[in-house]
Amino acid sequence: MSRIHVNTTVNGDAVDFLCEPDETLLDALRNRLGLTGSKEGCGTGDCGACSVTLDGRLVCSCLVLAAEAEARAVGTIEGMAAGEALHPLQQKFIEMAALQCGICTPGILIAAKALLEKNPDPTETEVRYWLAGNLCRCTGYDKIIRAVMDTAADLRRA
Amino acid sequence: MALDDQSKAKRVFKVVGTRPLRPDGVDKVTGKALFGADLTAPGMLVAKILRSPHAHARIRAIDTSAAEAAPGVKAVVTAADFGAPADEAVRDVLVNCMAHDKALYDGHAVAAVAAISEAAAKAALKLIKVDYEVLPHVTDVDEAMKPGAPVVQAGRQVETVGEGFSENVTNYCEFGHGDVEAGFAKADHVIERSFRTEATHQGYIEPHACLASFASDGKADLWCCTQGQYMVRNLCSQIMGMEASQLRVTPSEIGGGFGGKTTVFIEPVALMLAKKSGRPVKIVMSRSEVLRATGPTCSSSMDIRIGMTRDGRITAGLARLRYQGGAFPCGTVEMGAMAAFAAYDLDAVRTEGWNAMTNRPKQAAYRAPGAPMSIYGVESVVDELCQHFGLDPLDVRMKNAAKAGTKASYGVTFTDIGLSACLSKAKAHPHYAAPLKAGQGRGVSCGFWFNFGGDTCVTLNVNMDGTVSVTEGNPDIGGSRASIGMMAAEELGVTFDKVRTQVVDTASLGYNEVTDGSRVTFAVGLATIKAAQAAKTVMCQRAAKIWGIDAEAVVWEDGCAKPSGPNAGDFPPMTLAEIAAVSSQTGGPIAGHHEVNADGAGVSFGVHLVDVEVDPETGATKVLRYTVFQDAGKAVHPSYVEGQMQGGAVQGIGWALNEEYIYGDDGRLQNAGFLDYRVPVASDLPMIDTVILEIPNPGHPYGVRGVGETSIVPPLAAIANAVSRAAGVRLTSLPMSPPRILAAMDAARLAAAAE
Numbered sequence: 001m002s003r004i005h006v007n008t009t010v011n012g013d014a015v016d017f018l019c020e021p022d023e024t025l026l027d028a029l030r031n032r033l034g035l036t037g038s039k040e041g042c043g044t045g046d047c048g049a050c051s052v053t054l055d056g057r058l059v060c061s062c063l064v065l066a067a068e069a070e071a072r073a074v075g076t077i078e079g080m081a082a083g084e085a086l087h088p089l090q091q092k093f094i095e096m097a098a099l100q101c102g103i104c105t106p107g108i109l110i111a112a113k114a115l116l117e118k119n120p121d122p123t124e125t126e127v128r129y130w131l132a133g134n135l136c137r138c139t140g141y142d143k144i145i146r147a148v149m150d151t152a153a154d155l156r157r158a
Numbered sequence: 159m160a161l162d163d164q165s166k167a168k169r170v171f172k173v174v175g176t177r178p179l180r181p182d183g184v185d186k187v188t189g190k191a192l193f194g195a196d197l198t199a200p201g202m203l204v205a206k207i208l209r210s211p212h213a214h215a216r217i218r219a220i221d222t223s224a225a226e227a228a229p230g231v232k233a234v235v236t237a238a239d240f241g242a243p244a245d246e247a248v249r250d251v252l253v254n255c256m257a258h259d260k261a262l263y264d265g266h267a268v269a270a271v272a273a274i275s276e277a278a279a280k281a282a283l284k285l286i287k288v289d290y291e292v293l294p295h296v297t298d299v300d301e302a303m304k305p306g307a308p309v310v311q312a313g314r315q316v317e318t319v320g321e322g323f324s325e326n327v328t329n330y331c332e333f334g335h336g337d338v339e340a341g342f343a344k345a346d347h348v349i350e351r352s353f354r355t356e357a358t359h360q361g362y363i364e365p366h367a368c369l370a371s372f373a374s375d376g377k378a379d380l381w382c383c384t385q386g387q388y389m390v391r392n393l394c395s396q397i398m399g400m401e402a403s404q405l406r407v408t409p410s411e412i413g414g415g416f417g418g419k420t421t422v423f424i425e426p427v428a429l430m431l432a433k434k435s436g437r438p439v440k441i442v443m444s445r446s447e448v449l450r451a452t453g454p455t456c457s458s459s460m461d462i463r464i465g466m467t468r469d470g471r472i473t474a475g476l477a478r479l480r481y482q483g484g485a486f487p488c489g490t491v492e493m494g495a496m497a498a499f500a501a502y503d504l505d506a507v508r509t510e511g512w513n514a515m516t517n518r519p520k521q522a523a524y525r526a527p528g529a530p531m532s533i534y535g536v537e538s539v540v541d542e543l544c545q546h547f548g549l550d551p552l553d554v555r556m557k558n559a560a561k562a563g564t565k566a567s568y569g570v571t572f573t574d575i576g577l578s579a580c581l582s583k584a585k586a587h588p589h590y591a592a593p594l595k596a597g598q599g600r601g602v603s604c605g606f607w608f609n610f611g612g613d614t615c616v617t618l619n620v621n622m623d624g625t626v627s628v629t630e631g632n633p634d635i636g637g638s639r640a641s642i643g644m645m646a647a648e649e650l651g652v653t654f655d656k657v658r659t660q661v662v663d664t665a666s667l668g669y670n671e672v673t674d675g676s677r678v679t680f681a682v683g684l685a686t687i688k689a690a691q692a693a694k695t696v697m698c699q700r701a702a703k704i705w706g707i708d709a710e711a712v713v714w715e716d717g718c719a720k721p722s723g724p725n726a727g728d729f730p731p732m733t734l735a736e737i738a739a740v741s742s743q744t745g746g747p748i749a750g751h752h753e754v755n756a757d758g759a760g761v762s763f764g765v766h767l768v769d770v771e772v773d774p775e776t777g778a779t780k781v782l783r784y785t786v787f788q789d790a791g792k793a794v795h796p797s798y799v800e801g802q803m804q805g806g807a808v809q810g811i812g813w814a815l816n817e818e819y820i821y822g823d824d825g826r827l828q829n830a831g832f833l834d835y836r837v838p839v840a841s842d843l844p845m846i847d848t849v850i851l852e853i854p855n856p857g858h859p860y861g862v863r864g865v866g867e868t869s870i871v872p873p874l875a876a877i878a879n880a881v882s883r884a885a886g887v888r889l890t891s892l893p894m895s896p897p898r899i900l901a902a903m904d905a906a907r908l909a910a911a912a913e
Contacts, residue, residue: 020277036196037189039413041363042445046832049363077189086187094183097797100636100805102186103193103364103413125841132841135832137361137414138636139801140808141840 364413453522676864758857
C-alpha cells in the first residue's frame with residue numbers, strides 16, 4: 001500500500017503528512033503531528049475522548065480516515081486556548097472542578113464548545129444529550145454539566 | 159508546636175477547606191498533560207498481544223517462527239521467555255500477563271510481537287500458530303463451586319473451605335459474634351433472600367499503556383499509567399529477575415483507575431520485548447483488550463437472612479457470600495464479608511465467604527472491593543423488613559446504626575464515626591420529604607468502607623525564594639496534588655500558590671503504596687504535615703541561630719518563627735521566606751521528611767437517597783433525584799470531595815442498572831466494547847447532590863478521612879430499593895436491566911392473579 005499525502009489545516013495552521021490509507025485521523029494527529037491532546041478511549045466512536053471538529057462539525061476522530069482531512073479544517077484541543085488565554089470553558093472547568101483524571105476532558109471541551117457555538121442558551125437536558133457521546137467515568141457528569149451551563153450564561157452576558 | 163495537643167474539632171483552617179484551582183488543571187484542559195499512551199522514545203517499537211479465543215484451553219505448542227521472520231518484527235515473546243518468580247502472588251500476576259500451560263479465559267495473553275509499526279506487529283500476530291486443546295470451561299460462580307465443575311487451576315486452595323465443593327473454591331472466611339439462631343428466635347419476622355450481582359469493569363477511559371526501555375547493562379526504565387509506580391517496580395523487577403534499584407518506573411498522568419491500575423498487565427511484556435529487541439517498546443491496549451483481559455470486579459451470589467422486631471430492632475444477621483474473581487485465587491470476598499453488616503450495631507451476626515475460580519479474567523480491585531455486593535444484599539433485606547412492618551427506612555437504620563463503641567461484625571470497635579450524623583442529615587433533608595408520583599420509588603442505603611493508610615514517604619523542600627516543593631509518590635487521579643499542597647501550605651502558614659507538589663519516579667523517593675484504599679489524602683497528607691513540621695523545626699533552629707538564642711525558645715506561629723515569649727528575647731518574627739533566603743549562611747538547605755506506615759485511617763460511612771421512576775411498559779428505570787451524604791472527616795478541597803461522592807454514586811448507578819459482563823455458552827465475553835458494556839452517560843442522569851459531613855478522624859492531624867471509595871457502596875441497594883418500591887416487586891439481581899425488571903413485574907402480576 002502506498003501512503004497518501006494529505007494537505008490539511010489543523011488549528012489554523014497549514015500542515016501536511018503522509019498516512020496509510022486505513023489510518024484514522026486520530027492516529028495521524030497523535031502519531032504524525034504530535035498532537036496527543038486527543039485521546040483514544042475506545043477506537044469505536046463510543047467514548048468521545050477523540051472528539052475534534054472537521055470544518056466546524058463535531059466528529060470522533062477515531063471514526064474519520066486521516067485522508068478525509070484533505071483540504072478540510074481540523075480543530076483540536078491544542079487550538080482551543082488563544083496563547084496563554086484559556087477559552088472560557090477551559091477556565092470554568094478548572095474553577096468548577098469539572099475534571100478529575102482529565103482523560104476525557106479534551107473531548108468534552110471540544111464537544112461543549114461545539115454545542116455553545118450552535119446553541120448559546122442550552123437547557124440542562126440539551127447539554128446532557130449533546131454530551132451523551134462523551135464518557136466520563138470520574139465525575140458523574142454533575143460538575144461538567146454545571147460548568148458548561150455556567151460558561152454559557154457568562155458568554156451570553158459578555 | 160506539639161501537633162497532637164491541637165484541638166482538631168476547633169481548629170480554624172486557612173487553606174484547608176477552601177477551593178483553590180488545581181495545579182495540574184491547565185495542562186489537563188489544554189491537552190498538554192501526558193498520559194500513558196502519549197509517551198514516545200527515539201527508536202521506539204510498537205507491540206501487540208495475541209490473545210486466546212478460548213475460555214479454557216491447554217496450550218500444546220506455540221510456533222512463532224513465521225512471526226519472527228516477518229518484515230519489521232524485532233522480537234516475539236511467549237511464557238517460555240519468562241522465569242518463575244518465587245512468590246506465588248507474583249507468579250499469578252506473570253501468568254495473567256502471559257499464559258503458561260493453559261489459556262485460562264477468553265482474552266488471556268499467549269504471545270506478543272514488537273515491530274517497527276503497529277501494522278507490522280498486527281500482521282505478525284496472525285503468523286503465530288498456537289496449538290490449543292480446548293477444555294471444558296465454567297464462568298458462573300455457583301456452577302464453578304459444584305463438585306464436578308471444570309477445574310480452572312488444580313491445587314490452589316488457600317484455606318480449608320469445607321466439604322462439598324469443587325477444587326475451584328480457594329478461599330473461605332467467617333466473621334461475627336453472638337448467637338445468630340437465638341437472635342432469629344427473638345425476631346418478629348425473618349426474611350431470607352438470595353441475590354446475584356454481575357461482574358462490572360472499572361471502566362477508566364484511558365486504556366492501559368506503557369513504554370519500556372532496557373539497556374544491555376541490565377538497567378531499565380518504564381513509563382506507564384498506573385496507580386502505583388512502586389508496585390509496578392516491585393512486580394516487574396521480580397518477574398524480570400532484576401534488582402528493584404535497576405528498574406526505574408515513572409508514572410504518567412493517569413486517566414482513571416478505580417483500583418484497576420493497582421497491578422500490571424502489559425508492563426512485564428513490554429520490558430521483555432525491550433530486553434530482547436534492544437529497543438524501547440510501547441504497548442497500548444485496545445478497549446476490547448481492556449474489557450477482556452483486565453480487572454473486572456467479582457461477580458457474586460449470596461444468601462442474606464435478617465431478623466427484626468416489629469419496632470425495627472435487628473435481632474440477628476447472617477450472610478453467606480460466594481464471589482468469583484476469575485481464574486486465580488482471590489480474597490475479595492473477605493472484605494465483602496467484613497463489610498456486610500458494618501453499618502449495624504448487632505448482638506448476633508455471622509458472615510461467611512467463599513471464593514471460586516472461574517474462566518474469567520483475574521479480578522482487580524474496584525473501588526471498595528467486595529463491599530458493594532454484600533452491602534447491597536443486606537440493605538435490600540433491611541428495606542424489605544421495613545416494608546413488611548411499615549417502618550420508615552431511615553428510622554430503622556438510625557435505631558440500629560453503628561456508633562462509637564460499637565463492636566463491628568469483623569471484630570474492631572469503632573471510634574468516632576459519622577453514620578448516625580449522615581442518617582439524621584438525610585432524614586432532615588428536603589429530598590426525603592419531597593412527594594413521589596405513581597410509578598416512582600424512593601430508596602435508601604447505608605454504605606461503608608474501611609479506608610487504608612500504609613507505607614508513605616514524603617519530602618518537602620523549602621526553596622531559597624520562599625516557595626515550597628513537595629515530593630510525593632502517589633499518582634494524582636482526582637486532584638490529590640491540590641489537597642496535598644493545601645495541607646503543606648496550611649501547616650507552614652504560607653499561601654497555596656507558594657507550594658508545588660510533584661509526583662515522582664521510583665528512584666527519587668522511598669516506597670509508597672499504591673493510590674488505593676482511599677489512602678492518599680489521609681496518609682500522604684499526614685506524611686506531608688509531619689514533613690512540614692520537621693521543616694518548621696529546622697526553620698526555628700535557623701532563626702534561633704540568627705538571633706543567638708536557644709532553639710527551644712523559638713516557636714512557629716502564623717507562618718513565622720517567633721521568640722516563644724518575652725524571656726526568650728525581643729526579635730521581630732521571621733517569615734519562611736526570610737529564613738529560606740539566608741539558609742545558606744545558617745546551615746544549608748532546609749527540608750523536612752516523613753516516612754511512616756500510617757494507621758488510623760478511620761472508617762468511612764455514607765448514606766444515599768434516590769428517587770426513580772420505572773416504566774411499566776419497557777422496564778426502563780429513570781433516576782430522578784439523587785443525594786449523597788458522606789462523612790469526610792475534614793474535607794480538604796470540598797470540590798474534589800464532592801467529585802468523589804458524585805463519581806462513586808454514578809459508578810454504582812451503572813452497576814445497579816446497566817453494567818455487566820455477558821458471557822456466551824462458549825465462555826467468550828460478548829460485550830467487550832463501550833457500546834454494549836454501557837457505562838452511564840450524561841443523559842441518563844440527574845444532578846448528584848452532595849452533603850459533606852465532617853466528623854473528625856482522630857487518626858489524622860486535621861481529622862481527614864479517605865472519601866474515595868465509600869460512595870460506590872450504597873447505590874446498588876439504594877437503587878434496588880427504589881426500583882423495588884416503584885415496581886411493586888423485590889428485585890434481587892443486578893443489573894436491573896429493563897428485561898429483568900419487566901420479567902419481575904410480569905411474575906408478580908401472575909402470582910397476584912393466581913392468588
